[in-house]
Amino acid sequence: MLQRFVNTSNAMSPSVPLQEMIRAIRSARTQCEERGVIQRECAAIRAQFRQADNGGRSHNLAKLLYVHMLGYPAHFGQMECVRMIASPRYSEKRVGYLGAMMLLDEKQDASLLITNSIKNDLSHSNQYVQSLALCTLACMGSAEMCRDLAPEIDRLLRASNSYIKKKAALCAVHIVRKVHDLGELFAPAARSLLAEKNHGVLHGAVVLITELCERNPETLERFRKTVPDLVQIMKGLVISGYSPEHDVAGISDPFLQVRILRLLRILGRNNEAASDAMNDLLAQVATNTDSTKTVGNAVLYETVLTVLDIKSESGLRVLAVNILGRFLLNNDRNIRYIAMTSLQRIVGTDHNAVQRHRGTIVDCLKDQDASVKRRALELSLALVSATNIRSMMKELLLFLSSCPLELRAQAASGIFNAAERYAPSQRWHIDTILHVLTTAGGDVRDETVPNLIQLITNTSELHCYTVHKLYRALLSDISQQSLVQVACWCIGEYGDLLLRGECQETEPVQVTEDDVLDALETVLQSHMSAPATRGFALTATMKLSTRITDNVDRIRSIVSIYGSCIDVELQQRAVEYNALFKKYDHMRAAVLERMPVIEKNSPGHTNGESTREAVKEVQPAKVKQAETLLPQQPASQVCDLLDLLGGSEEPLQPNPAVGSTLPVLPVSTSSTAGGDLLDLLGGLEPTPLTPAPTVTVYEKGGVTLTLSSEKQSDSGLTVTLTACNSTDSDISSFTLQAAVPKSVQLHMKAPSGDSLPARGAAKVTQMVALSNPNKVNLKMRIRISYTSQGSAFQDTVQVDSFPEH
Amino acid sequence: MIRFLLLFSRQGKLRLQKWFTPLTDREKKKVIRDMTMLVLPRPPRSSNFVQWRDLKIVYKRYASLYFCAGLEQHDNELLALEVLHRYVELLDKYFGNVCELDIIFNFEKAYFILDEFLMGGEILETSKLAVGATMEEADTLQETMEEYMSKPAY
Numbered sequence: 001m002l003q004r005f006v007n008t009s010n011a012m013s014p015s016v017p018l019q020e021m022i023r024a025i026r027s028a029r030t031q032c033e034e035r036g037v038i039q040r041e042c043a044a045i046r047a048q049f050r051q052a053d054n055g056g057r058s059h060n061l062a063k064l065l066y067v068h069m070l071g072y073p074a075h076f077g078q079m080e081c082v083r084m085i086a087s088p089r090y091s092e093k094r095v096g097y098l099g100a101m102m103l104l105d106e107k108q109d110a111s112l113l114i115t116n117s118i119k120n121d122l123s124h125s126n127q128y129v130q131s132l133a134l135c136t137l138a139c140m141g142s143a144e145m146c147r148d149l150a151p152e153i154d155r156l157l158r159a160s161n162s163y164i165k166k167k168a169a170l171c172a173v174h175i176v177r178k179v180h181d182l183g184e185l186f187a188p189a190a191r192s193l194l195a196e197k198n199h200g201v202l203h204g205a206v207v208l209i210t211e212l213c214e215r216n217p218e219t220l221e222r223f224r225k226t227v228p229d230l231v232q233i234m235k236g237l238v239i240s241g242y243s244p245e246h247d248v249a250g251i252s253d254p255f256l257q258v259r260i261l262r263l264l265r266i267l268g269r270n271n272e273a274a275s276d277a278m279n280d281l282l283a284q285v286a287t288n289t290d291s292t293k294t295v296g297n298a299v300l301y302e303t304v305l306t307v308l309d310i311k312s313e314s315g316l317r318v319l320a321v322n323i324l325g326r327f328l329l330n331n332d333r334n335i336r337y338i339a340m341t342s343l344q345r346i347v348g349t350d351h352n353a354v355q356r357h358r359g360t361i362v363d364c365l366k367d368q369d370a371s372v373k374r375r376a377l378e379l380s381l382a383l384v385s386a387t388n389i390r391s392m393m394k395e396l397l398l399f400l401s402s403c404p405l406e407l408r409a410q411a412a413s414g415i416f417n418a419a420e421r422y423a424p425s426q427r428w429h430i431d432t433i434l435h436v437l438t439t440a441g442g443d444v445r446d447e448t449v450p451n452l453i454q455l456i457t458n459t460s461e462l463h464c465y466t467v468h469k470l471y472r473a474l475l476s477d478i479s480q481q482s483l484v485q486v487a488c489w490c491i492g493e494y495g496d497l498l499l500r501g502e503c504q505e506t507e508p509v510q511v512t513e514d515d516v517l518d519a520l521e522t523v524l525q526s527h528m529s530a531p532a533t534r535g536f537a538l539t540a541t542m543k544l545s546t547r548i549t550d551n552v553d554r555i556r557s558i559v560s561i562y563g564s565c566i567d568v569e570l571q572q573r574a575v576e577y578n579a580l581f582k583k584y585d586h587m588r589a590a591v592l593e594r595m596p597v598i599e600k601n602s603p604g605h606t607n608g609e610s611t612r613e614a615v616k617e618v619q620p621a622k623v624k625q626a627e628t629l630l631p632q633q634p635a636s637q638v639c640d641l642l643d644l645l646g647g648s649e650e651p652l653q654p655n656p657a658v659g660s661t662l663p664v665l666p667v668s669t670s671s672t673a674g675g676d677l678l679d680l681l682g683g684l685e686p687t688p689l690t691p692a693p694t695v696t697v698y699e700k701g702g703v704t705l706t707l708s709s710e711k712q713s714d715s716g717l718t719v720t721l722t723a724c725n726s727t728d729s730d731i732s733s734f735t736l737q738a739a740v741p742k743s744v745q746l747h748m749k750a751p752s753g754d755s756l757p758a759r760g761a762a763k764v765t766q767m768v769a770l771s772n773p774n775k776v777n778l779k780m781r782i783r784i785s786y787t788s789q790g791s792a793f794q795d796t797v798q799v800d801s802f803p804e805h
Numbered sequence: 806m807i808r809f810l811l812l813f814s815r816q817g818k819l820r821l822q823k824w825f826t827p828l829t830d831r832e833k834k835k836v837i838r839d840m841t842m843l844v845l846p847r848p849p850r851s852s853n854f855v856q857w858r859d860l861k862i863v864y865k866r867y868a869s870l871y872f873c874a875g876l877e878q879h880d881n882e883l884l885a886l887e888v889l890h891r892y893v894e895l896l897d898k899y900f901g902n903v904c905e906l907d908i909i910f911n912f913e914k915a916y917f918i919l920d921e922f923l924m925g926g927e928i929l930e931t932s933k934l935a936v937g938a939t940m941e942e943a944d945t946l947q948e949t950m951e952e953y954m955s956k957p958a959y
Contacts, residue, residue, distance in 0.1 A: 105827040138925040174925040245932040298883035333852040
């Protein structure tokens with residue numbers, strides 16, 4: 001007997017049939033062979049299960065469990081587990097319960113069948129049988145089973161040996177997680193367990209109390225009284241008593257210490273008295289714990305988390321942050337990693353303390369380890385402030401150029417946010433964004449392009465600089481779509497600045513018109529360009545037609561070529577631009593002139609988005625209008641337009657208002673945009689397009705003044721005056737004044753300009769809003785004054801009749 | 806709490822799986838696949854912590870086996886490393902210089918040891934000696950009963 005015991009105490013009694021099968025499976029050379037072996041074995045096992053009680057039941061189930069672990073189906077073993085659990089033999093129970101934990105979970109119906117067995121085994125005379133039941137209940141007990149057996153567990157918590165008590169405690173934890181209300185049941189027993197000496201039981205008690213306090217604030221209040229007891233236990237672990245069985249590298253039971261620290265954290269949170277009671281202890285642990293090994297650092301880590309979460313003294317807080325600072329310098333990557341995680345949590349509340357370690361954190365950006373890099377990035381972005389923006393940005397941009405792919409998008413958007421909040425100058429801001437676009441253009445968000453364009457438009461003094469930089473960037477690389485889109489847009493807008501060949505901020509390029517057009521054409525033709533990008537390029541080319549002088553024909557030919565492009569978007573644009581050249585050439589200058597400053601929308605509502613919405617709404621209605629050239633143009637839209645040019649509030653309403661399409665990117669192209677564009681032309685130039693009749697009211701000395709009117713309402717009338725200069729010399733300071741009968745109200749809107757270039761190159765328009773509530777006979781006297789060739793002129797004309805619309 | 810504990814070889818073969826929350830078979834397979842893909846390609850001197858979904862994954866390689874645990878956000882990762890280490894020590898004590906083959910051929914014993922060390926995703930016993938002692942007694946009980954019934958265990 002004794003011999004046998006000696007042998008078996010090495011626990012090496014092999015399970016021969018099981019091990020034979022394992023050997024057979026492992027020696028299979030192919031997957032197919034393995035499947036064959038397993039199928040045979042499973043068939044044998046199934047046959048055995050069907051037989052009545054035989055001696056080798058447990059070895060069959062063990063085999064099945066092995067097969068299950070390899071990933072093969074084993075559900076036919078579930079009932080066998082139930083039977084084995086009910087067996088009186090310990091060996092069979094052991095494997096049966098193991099099988100239950102592996103094959104049954106609360107979702108299976110069969111799991112309910114073992115409830116009774118568990119109940120019986122919980123009161124078994126042998127503690128190892130009890131232990132099996134407790135373990136299984138804690139592993140896969142469903143809510144009903146938990147409710148059923150909770151009183152039994154409570155009984156075991158109070159009156160049994162340490163071995164069972166510790167298991168009952170963790171079983172209770174599982175029950176509370178499944179059925180929150182049962183927490184109340186276990187609270188008293190949990191309280192009394194704190195007096196135990198056995199570490200296992202203590203640990204279980206602390207875990208149970210933690211669970212109860214986290215779930216129920218009232219329970220938390222009651223357990224605050226245990227703080228002194230917990231402090232006492234900790235002190236015992238930290239100071240006195242070397243217990244070899246609990247010692248890990250000089251720390252006495254670090255597992256228990258960490259759990260107590262966590263419980264103290266929960267109890268001390270938001271409570272001055274409790275925090276005070278634990279202050280000394282925390283200071284002691286923080287200073288005395290040996291930090292050369294991981295285990296000591298685990299305890300220090302938990303201590304730091306606790307100190308930072310409770311209402312601790314400032315001295316203690318500083319100590320905690322310094323520990324984290326020391327962690328940052330530790331050779332062990334794991335320590336650096338968790339230091340940064342913790343600093344991340346407190347960067348909001350203890351910002352200055354964390355700032356002190358900024359240098360080390362930034363260094364961690366260069367760490368080899370991906371996890372450390374990620375943490376360092378998050379923390380660095382959180383530490384950016386107005387004072388350190390320049391140096392931080394240098395580091396972040398450096399990081400961006402070499403960072404792993406999965407972090408690029410996060411880094412790029414973090415940099416944009418930081419740049420937006422703390423940019424020391426506009427030029428720096430633009431440079432930063434350009435830098436990001438060149439390094440990580442493919443990973444930026446979609447709104448970057450409109451946001452950047454808006455930023456550029458608003459920085460008028462840097463237009464020359466920006467277009468130069470973008471042109472250079474375009475020449476070197478056309479693969480980054482965002483960058484190319486912005487570059488095309490800028491070249492289209494500010495191409496004249498590029499061609500001028502002078503720039504204050506940077507080395508100017510000496511380019512010819514052909515060079516610029518070459519660059520745009522390269523983008524147009526490249527297979528790397530996305531359709532949206534090509535749209536940008538085409539529109540930019542078109543815009544240049546008013547900014548260059550010699551190569552307009554080249555532009556004309558480009559535009560006409562794309563009139564038969566396969567891409568419908570491009571074709572649409574090309575056809576419209578063609579029309580602009582052919583039929584509306586006189587309007588081309590006005591249509592393609594410089595964009596006004598874009599008003600910044602409310603957050604989350606970018607220009608691009610609103611336009612897309614607007615265009616989508618309009619699309620079904622206006623599709624037919626693609627080529628119509630005589631649209632019905634309500635005067636209100638014309639008013640909106642002139643308001644826009646006058647620089648008033650942005651008219652980006654979600655209606656197909658013409659004004660809304662103009663200042664926004666041509667990204668949202670559709671037939672409607674084209675249609676709207678021509679509508680716009682119709683609105684801008686009352687003659688000869690609109691059906692509203694115009695009358696020439698004044699013609700003298702080369703100056704022609706025409707008038708058209710449109711009825712707004714019963715008593716409202718909008719009059720549009722257009723002036724033109726057909727002499728050979730320019731006219732400046734051109735102003736109009738108007739007078740009307742007394743009962744009529746008059747409101748003159750701002751004129752489009754005050755200079756009339758020679759030979760009718762451009763016109764001046766001015767709108768006058770009249771209100772005639774008494775419906776008197778409408779008359780208007782207009783005074784014209786201007787300067788030509790150095791001398792001032794003035795004249796008056798009376799208008800007696802208005803052409804009715 | 807620990808949500809799961811997995812042991813797998815360098816080739817990704819599963820040697821032990823312990824789940825502390827109920828998951829369907831499909832979900833379990835997905836987690837296993839994700840873990841092997843997450844952990845195996847990592848270079849040797851990386852940190853032992855990885856963020857995965859809403860869990861913190863702590864893993865450590867011992868010879869040819871990867872020990873991989875999934876923790877919740879408030880758990881202490883450094884302590885989890887100690888937990889993994891303690892489990893390896895317990896296996897080592899029990900099997901005497903444990904190697905992967907021991908765990909393959911005696912997988913049920915590995916589970917029994919684990920069940921004496923962890924329960925419900927929490928640490929059950931913090932003493933190095935207690936687990937070993939309990940295992941001895943339980944094995945003896947098994948053998949005794951078998952001896953009594955005069956039939957081999959399995």
